[in-house]
Amino acid sequence: QAIELNFIKNQNAFSPINIKEEKEVKTTTIHRDNITMIESGNKLLEISMEFSKLNKEVFSQFRDYLRQFFISLNKLATFDEAYLLTKNNKYYGYHYKKERLYDKKSETLSLNDTILLEAIDIEEEIIIGDSSQTTYVDIITNKFYADLENQSIICLPLSKAALLFSSKSKDILTAKLNYETLKIASAYLDLKWNNEQNELYEFKK
Numbered sequence: 001q002a003i004e005l006n007f008i009k010n011q012n013a014f015s016p017i018n019i020k021e022e023k024e025v026k027t028t029t030i031h032r033d034n035i036t037m038i039e040s041g042n043k044l045l046e047i048s049m050e051f052s053k054l055n056k057e058v059f060s061q062f063r064d065y066l067r068q069f070f071i072s073l074n075k076l077a078t079f080d081e082a083y084l085l086t087k088n089n090k091y092y093g094y095h096y097k098k099e100r101l102y103d104k105k106s107e108t109l110s111l112n113d114t115i116l117l118e119a120i121d122i123e124e125e126i127i128i129g130d131s132s133q134t135t136y137v138d139i140i141t142n143k144f145y146a147d148l149e150n151q152s153i154i155c156l157p158l159s160k161a162a163l164l165f166s167s168k169s170k171d172i173l174t175a176k177l178n179y180e181t182l183k184i185a186s187a188y189l190d191l192k193w194n195n196e197q198n199e200l201y202e203f204k205k
Contacts, residue, residue: 035177043177044184047076051188062196066094067101069189077181078172079154079165083139084189085109085116086161088197095140113137119155119162128153129173131166139164154182158190160197 050072059065070082082096091111093104111117115136119126128134129152131145138145145151152172155164163186165172172178 039177040180043181047181047184047188050076051185055188055192062193063094063101063103065192066189067096067099069185069192070096070101071099073182073185077165077185078167078169078175078178079182080167080169080172081140081165083116083164083166084161085111085114085120085139085164086193087120088160093139109139110137110142111139114139115153115155116162116164119157119164120160123157125157126153126155127173127179129170154179156183156186158186159194161190161193163189 054069054072084094086092090106091109092106093109095102095104113136115126116139131151131153134145136145138148149168151166151168152170153166154172155162165182
């Protein structure tokens, strides 16, 4: 199945992908293999078991959970780097790369024209096959993607947050069930993030 892929909104991880073009960006053709229901079911079970177990573990800080979340996810899915941007009075960022997690406080963040901020604002997925053709700014370097080495990007909206995965390889978009794995895992992260916020609210009451 050949998909003209640029910006994609997909409400169901296992449904056919719907195409939604938001900006004038060069379209990339992505070829994906057919996926059987058995493959989908086995993958869903594997992800559910991994992150249900992780979400039950006790961590002293949310960032400790988050680092382990990314490490576990990187064993199941393809991506080079990940970035979680949260919004709770102030914006706060977590940048994951090579099993390390870096905190980004709001006063050090420049969010203008970033993919993460737009995903939070429009509450929709943003998927980019060729970052060099976009007008977005990389939240880590504060440089335009057009001035950087090309990347493929998946950005998923969460509850008052957004989660971005990037890779210099298009495998992040084309590897079998990779998108679905990132999507489902992000739901477990969203659940954990919401629980953290609820516990903090109860503590302040």
